[in-house]
Amino acid sequence: MSDLRTMLERGVGGATPPPDGYERMLRRRDRKRRNQRMAAGILGFAVFAAAIWIVTSGLSFDRAATPAVPGPTGPADPSQVDAPEVDYVIDLNSGAMTPLPEAIAIIRSAAMSTGAEDRFQRYAASSDRSLLAYVGTGDDENPQIFIAGVDGTGVRQMTHDPTGATSPAWSPDGSRIAYVGYGSGDVRNIFVLDVATAQSTQVTDGIGEVGLLQFAPDGSSLLYTGGTGQVPLLKTVPVTGGKSTLVIHPQEGLPDAGDGSLSPDGSLVTFLGGTTRSSPLPTTPRSGPPVMSCGPCRWVANADGTGRRVLSEEPGCWVSNPAGTWSPDGSRIVCSGDWPHIVVVDIATGDASSVAQGRAAIWLDDHTLLVSV
Amino acid sequence: MPEVVETSAFEEFFLAQHERLFQALYLLTGDRSEADDLAQEALLRAYERWDRVGSMDSPAGYVYRTALNLHRSRLRALVVRARRVFVDVPAEDLSGPISASHDVRTALARLPRGQREALILVEWLGLGSEEAGRVLGIDASSVRGRLHRGRESLRDELGDHDE
Numbered sequence: 001m002s003d004l005r006t007m008l009e010r011g012v013g014g015a016t017p018p019p020d021g022y023e024r025m026l027r028r029r030d031r032k033r034r035n036q037r038m039a040a041g042i043l044g045f046a047v048f049a050a051a052i053w054i055v056t057s058g059l060s061f062d063r064a065a066t067p068a069v070p071g072p073t074g075p076a077d078p079s080q081v082d083a084p085e086v087d088y089v090i091d092l093n094s095g096a097m098t099p100l101p102e103a104i105a106i107i108r109s110a111a112m113s114t115g116a117e118d119r120f121q122r123y124a125a126s127s128d129r130s131l132l133a134y135v136g137t138g139d140d141e142n143p144q145i146f147i148a149g150v151d152g153t154g155v156r157q158m159t160h161d162p163t164g165a166t167s168p169a170w171s172p173d174g175s176r177i178a179y180v181g182y183g184s185g186d187v188r189n190i191f192v193l194d195v196a197t198a199q200s201t202q203v204t205d206g207i208g209e210v211g212l213l214q215f216a217p218d219g220s221s222l223l224y225t226g227g228t229g230q231v232p233l234l235k236t237v238p239v240t241g242g243k244s245t246l247v248i249h250p251q252e253g254l255p256d257a258g259d260g261s262l263s264p265d266g267s268l269v270t271f272l273g274g275t276t277r278s279s280p281l282p283t284t285p286r287s288g289p290p291v292m293s294c295g296p297c298r299w300v301a302n303a304d305g306t307g308r309r310v311l312s313e314e315p316g317c318w319v320s321n322p323a324g325t326w327s328p329d330g331s332r333i334v335c336s337g338d339w340p341h342i343v344v345v346d347i348a349t350g351d352a353s354s355v356a357q358g359r360a361a362i363w364l365d366d367h368t369l370l371v372s373v
Numbered sequence: 374m375p376e377v378v379e380t381s382a383f384e385e386f387f388l389a390q391h392e393r394l395f396q397a398l399y400l401l402t403g404d405r406s407e408a409d410d411l412a413q414e415a416l417l418r419a420y421e422r423w424d425r426v427g428s429m430d431s432p433a434g435y436v437y438r439t440a441l442n443l444h445r446s447r448l449r450a451l452v453v454r455a456r457r458v459f460v461d462v463p464a465e466d467l468s469g470p471i472s473a474s475h476d477v478r479t480a481l482a483r484l485p486r487g488q489r490e491a492l493i494l495v496e497w498l499g500l501g502s503e504e505a506g507r508v509l510g511i512d513a514s515s516v517r518g519r520l521h522r523g524r525e526s527l528r529d530e531l532g533d534h535d536e
Contacts, residue, residue, distance in 0.1 A: 017391060025416055
């Protein structure tokens with residue numbers, strides 16, 4: 001026995017797990033199943049009630065024309081609105097909220113109960129906004145990538161990863177979907193799926209963590225968050241595979257950076273970065289005291305990492321879904337603020353406002369968000 | 374979710390792994406309740422997929438990987454929110470007299486996470502560098518590098534306590 005082993009035994013100090021571990025695990029399983037059944041029941045009731053409402057009011061699901069749930073006449077004040085229990089679409093102009101179509105919501109609900117997915121990157125919209133890629137429960141009970149029309153038609157399971165696939169992101173031309181999976185290996189990697197053939201190709205080499213993906217606007221590379229959970233690093237990798245490149249180098253005064261997203265024209269990148277510098281940081285023009293440190297802050301920079309400035313410190317603009325962070329016109333980003341607020345930030349001014357309640361959101365068009373709860 | 378699970382085989386696996394996994398996670402997290410929760414969740418996930426996990430070369434490796442991934446996911450979520458709250462708070466002074474057990478866990482906590490994970494997988498759970506590499510998603514040579522640096526740091530830190 002090595003002296004190090006002896007040292008670790010001293011660290012354990014004879015600690016043993018609480019008794020009845022196996023029985024407690026079985027009770028945990030029962031609780032989990034009960035919660036899943038309750039969630040399914042609540043969802044089923046909500047879907048049933050929505051169906052009754054649609055039938056009795058003679059309306060069909062049409063987000064643009066008629067919201068399924070009437071909202072206020074002006075923009076919603078999220079502090080006055082209860083967070084819906086199912087993922088929904090919100091029109092920022094009218095505040096109208098519409099639950100996702102049943103065909104998507106049921107598959108999504110089952111996946112959420114497993115807790116196996118990236119809670120921020122559950123959805124991605126194709127560039128023409130006609131299709132959604134999302135994480136659902138596959139035919140093997142693992143999380144898998146599905147696609148469907150935004151209206152809930154044409155649901156297809158696209159991946160059959162042995163351990164599970166998450167974090168979908170569409171290519172700009174709609175022909176490919178990047179995702180995080182395991183393939184035949186034991187570690188998470190980035191894969192690219194050809195939508196027409198449903199064939200996947202491994203992109204990264206299995207070294208380090210990967211998550212929060214986005215295709216570059218020209219479709220040639222992927223922006224992703226690597227590094228570690230404690231020190232995330234923003235990187236790019238060619239879609240064809242190869243060496244990853246740091247976008248924000250730790251030696252450039254920003255020890256960590258992650259959760260990045262490129263603007264629609266590829267000229268800017270927004271990301272979450274931390275620094276403890278003791279001099280004022282460059283910010284967007286605004287009133288208020290100078291920003292002295294970030295732990296972390298939301299930044300915007302040129303796509304090569306130069307010219308960075310703090311976009312928003314308060315209210316919080318934390319993790320976002322890179323595949324849908326930027327509004328299609330490139331003027332705003334959406335991110336998760338202090339729970340349960342979804343925050344939209346104006347890139348030019350840094351003005352931020354809470355627009356909805358949920359865990360994460362992506363843009364469907366310049367005035368519509370898909371919010372996951 | 375498969376309803377039919379080979380309960381006896383899994384129960385045997387559970388009893389063989391539970392305490393060791395709990396202790397490894399206790400060394401990793403320094404918190405008994407967190408270690409117990411992570412061990413329970415990781416073993417439950419193995420139970421739910423036992424038809425597949427049970428036929429793997431190393432079901433224990435699956436459980437270790439799941440537990441480490443759960444721990445990382447929780448850390449990541451916590452770090453994002455905690456960093457902005459505690460950015461200006463000085464690090465806890467850990468230099469005072471403490472018990473030998475706490476001393477070791479404190480020294481472990483001071484190691485970079487990668488070194489800590491490698492040490493626990495290899496030294497506590499008895500995995501080889503290759504298998505630890507598969508669990509951590511890194512090369513075996515990287516595992517050996519982390520082990521070397523981790524051992525050196527621990528010995529430097531705890532040298533006074535070693536007979």
